[in-house]
Amino acid sequence: MSDEALSNLLREDRRFPPPAELAAHANVTTATYEQADADFEGFWAAQAERISWGKAPTQVLDWSNAPFAKWYADGTLNAAYNCLDRHVENGLGDKVAYHFEGEPGDTRSITYAELTAEVCQAANALTELGVKAGDRVAIYMPMIPEAIMAMLACARIGAPHVVVFGGFSAEALATRIQDCGVEIVVTTDGGFRRGSPSPLKPAVDEALLECPTVRNVLVVQRTKQDTPMTEGRDLWWHEFVGKQSTQHAYENFPAEHPLYVMYTSGSTGKPKGILHTTGGYLVGTSYTQWATFDLKPDTDIFWTAADIGWVTGHSYLVYGPLANGSTSLMYEGTPDTPHRGRWWELIEKYKVSILYCAPTAIRTFMKWGAEHPEKFDLSSLRVLGSVGEPINPEAYVWYRHFIGGDRTPVVDTWWQTETGMHMISPMPGVTEGKPGAAMRAIPGVVVDVVNDEGVPVADGEGGYLVVRKPWPAMLRTLWGDDKRYAETYWSRFPGAYFAGDGAKKDSDGDIWLLGRVDDVMNVSGHRLSTTEIESALVSHPKVAEAAVVGATDETTGQAIVAFVILRGDAGDGGPDVVTELRNHVSKEIGPIAKPRQIMVVEELPKTRSGKIMRRLLRDIAENRELGDVTTLTDSSVMHLIKENLSSSS
Numbered sequence: 001m002s003d004e005a006l007s008n009l010l011r012e013d014r015r016f017p018p019p020a021e022l023a024a025h026a027n028v029t030t031a032t033y034e035q036a037d038a039d040f041e042g043f044w045a046a047q048a049e050r051i052s053w054g055k056a057p058t059q060v061l062d063w064s065n066a067p068f069a070k071w072y073a074d075g076t077l078n079a080a081y082n083c084l085d086r087h088v089e090n091g092l093g094d095k096v097a098y099h100f101e102g103e104p105g106d107t108r109s110i111t112y113a114e115l116t117a118e119v120c121q122a123a124n125a126l127t128e129l130g131v132k133a134g135d136r137v138a139i140y141m142p143m144i145p146e147a148i149m150a151m152l153a154c155a156r157i158g159a160p161h162v163v164v165f166g167g168f169s170a171e172a173l174a175t176r177i178q179d180c181g182v183e184i185v186v187t188t189d190g191g192f193r194r195g196s197p198s199p200l201k202p203a204v205d206e207a208l209l210e211c212p213t214v215r216n217v218l219v220v221q222r223t224k225q226d227t228p229m230t231e232g233r234d235l236w237w238h239e240f241v242g243k244q245s246t247q248h249a250y251e252n253f254p255a256e257h258p259l260y261v262m263y264t265s266g267s268t269g270k271p272k273g274i275l276h277t278t279g280g281y282l283v284g285t286s287y288t289q290w291a292t293f294d295l296k297p298d299t300d301i302f303w304t305a306a307d308i309g310w311v312t313g314h315s316y317l318v319y320g321p322l323a324n325g326s327t328s329l330m331y332e333g334t335p336d337t338p339h340r341g342r343w344w345e346l347i348e349k350y351k352v353s354i355l356y357c358a359p360t361a362i363r364t365f366m367k368w369g370a371e372h373p374e375k376f377d378l379s380s381l382r383v384l385g386s387v388g389e390p391i392n393p394e395a396y397v398w399y400r401h402f403i404g405g406d407r408t409p410v411v412d413t414w415w416q417t418e419t420g421m422h423m424i425s426p427m428p429g430v431t432e433g434k435p436g437a438a439m440r441a442i443p444g445v446v447v448d449v450v451n452d453e454g455v456p457v458a459d460g461e462g463g464y465l466v467v468r469k470p471w472p473a474m475l476r477t478l479w480g481d482d483k484r485y486a487e488t489y490w491s492r493f494p495g496a497y498f499a500g501d502g503a504k505k506d507s508d509g510d511i512w513l514l515g516r517v518d519d520v521m522n523v524s525g526h527r528l529s530t531t532e533i534e535s536a537l538v539s540h541p542k543v544a545e546a547a548v549v550g551a552t553d554e555t556t557g558q559a560i561v562a563f564v565i566l567r568g569d570a571g572d573g574g575p576d577v578v579t580e581l582r583n584h585v586s587k588e589i590g591p592i593a594k595p596r597q598i599m600v601v602e603e604l605p606k607t608r609s610g611k612i613m614r615r616l617l618r619d620i621a622e623n624r625e626l627g628d629v630t631t632l633t634d635s636s637v638m639h640l641i642k643e644n645l646s647s648s649s
């Protein structure tokens with residue numbers, strides 16, 4: 001992908017050095033990078049000391065059967081013990097693990113001792129239902145504490161959990177249950193969403209018509225709405241779990257014992273069942289939460305505003321934070337209920353010091369306007385994180401300015417369901433931040449950008465992102481499909497992990513993510529990145545969000561088609577808005593990047609984790625039948641866009 005068009009892009013020259021105070025006490029320093037570079041295995045052996053092992057590992061990495069890795073293979077541990085009991089044993093029983101805030105305003109602060117007791121009860125309940133180590137349990141719940149308790153109860157007895165996002169349809173739930181051979185489902189009567197209770201249990205009933213492997217359903221009472229229960233199969237959590245002992249003797253499992261299966265978000269096609277195992281995953285998530293966010297477990301209030309149905313929820317709402325004994329906020333609902341300042345109100349109320357969310361949320365807040373955060377005291381914040389998509393430079397600067405008060409570093413963390421942990425990110429006490437760049441591999445991770453032949457590109461050039469060495473929280477395989485695992489990730493460039501994302505090294509060698517390889521466009525022989533054109537559009541004051549796709553074009557090979565959402569204060573943008581935006585892109589990037597068509601839309605199709613689904617927009621731009629829409633947040637969006645197009649053309 002080395003092409004002059006790429007090097008014209010991203011002429012971003014704003015720089016944000018680490019705050020002096022933060023740098024002076026930073027967890028990660030330049031010495032951390034040096035240690036990791038000098039002795040890879042020694043570095044990861046040292047990180048393993050964050051964990052309490054039953055039997056301490058004597059091995060670090062076993063790569064003899066590549067690409068099937070083993071980390072800390074002869075060690076044993078219990079993930080739930082590491083997240084719970086050991087903190088209680090260390091005198092932190094009264095420390096809050098979660099401040100929970102329900103959407104209707106109900107609250108609950110749960111200490112480590114309380115969480116331990118309730119997880120023990122749930123573990124005993126699962127055991128009474130016949131769940132043994134290795135059996136799969138599906139969790140299909142809204143963002144309430146019992147969802148985390150169910151995950152930890154599974155981990156405690158060695159039963160891999162399969163969390164399915166609570167907003168998914170019965171069909172999406174059924175396919176995941178079938179793919180994994182799930183035996184027990186944990187769910188709720190419903191959850192609160194945009195101010196009203198919405199039922200969940202009926203979707204489970206519908207899914208189970210096609211899932212004969214499921215024996216029992218445990219139902220948490222959340223909304224108290226009328227809920228049909230199937231005699232002999234369905235049990236109320238408060239009755240069945242509530243009656244169990246709060247003591248549970250845990251067992252240590254081998255480090256490579258499966259911890260969970262999580263399906264990818266489906267941005268590019270059918271979701272893949274990613275398998276994570278126990279020891280390496282806990283080491284990787286606890287280390288990265290500590291490093292990337294400069295976590296001080298004694299004082300920070302940490303908020304990962306992501307659903308547990310997504311890997312970010314697993315790694316940075318549950319396992320990393322609990323393994324580190326930190327205090328987190330968990331919020332059930334949407335950011336605009338009952339008002340558009342809800343998040344900022346929560347940050348003020350709980351004195352949140354680290355916020356971690358997705359660019360899609362940030363762009364939504366930009367669209368709503370700065371008057372909402374400005375009403376609240378956000379001075380407790382000291383580090384801001386971003387994940388899920390490339391963050392547009394304008395969104396980064398807005399986030400840092402309006403949310404971070406120009407004090408806070410912004411860490412743009414690149415990683416995947418597959419990687420389990422952060423891989424590329426600024427370190428808040430070391431890195432001089434560049435808006436829009438994920439910068440460098442974190443200490444202990446080795447990445448590169450290579451060309452079609454697998455040769456590293458020079459600074460200033462673009463190519464494919466690869467990971468050169470295994471890392472502890474890496475996926476071990478795709479559930480039930482070793483062959484697809486090896487083919488998908490390890491065959492494109494022998495010896496390296498192929499991430500599927502395009503990236504560019506700038507003249508300093510820092511890394512910018514350019515979007516998925518499948519999304520890179522070829523216009524008149526020039527390779528252009530969707531991300532960069534989107535960022536150019538978002539840098540225009542009238543634009544809140546943009547999605548760009550390449551549509552087949554007889555003359556140019558592919559032509560650029562852009563979909564934009566205007567900012568709240570831009571009205572309908574005026575009659576010439578499309579011309580204005582086309583010229584703006586041309587000025588920012590070059591005439592080659594000028595979109596053939598720009599469509600002003602109200603919404604964009606997104607996955608449940610908030611990523612734009614460009615493949616569906618491509619279907620529209622090329623007048624095709626729509627592909628798989630089961631992981632869309634709102635499938636009506638696609639109809640709206642289609643109607644909008646037919647009326648405007």
Ligand code: ATP
Binds near residue numbers: 266412415417418
């Ligand atoms: P599927 O693999 O099913 O298509 P998905 O890739 O969206 O779904 P995830 O594992 O949730 O599923 O997302 C990982 C992807 O998200 C990365 O490969 C990358 O494309 C994108 N991504 C995540 N964080 C960043 C980031 N900080 N900058 C740029 N891209 C990011």
Ligand code: MG
Binds near residue numbers: 264416500
């Ligand atoms: Mg992916």
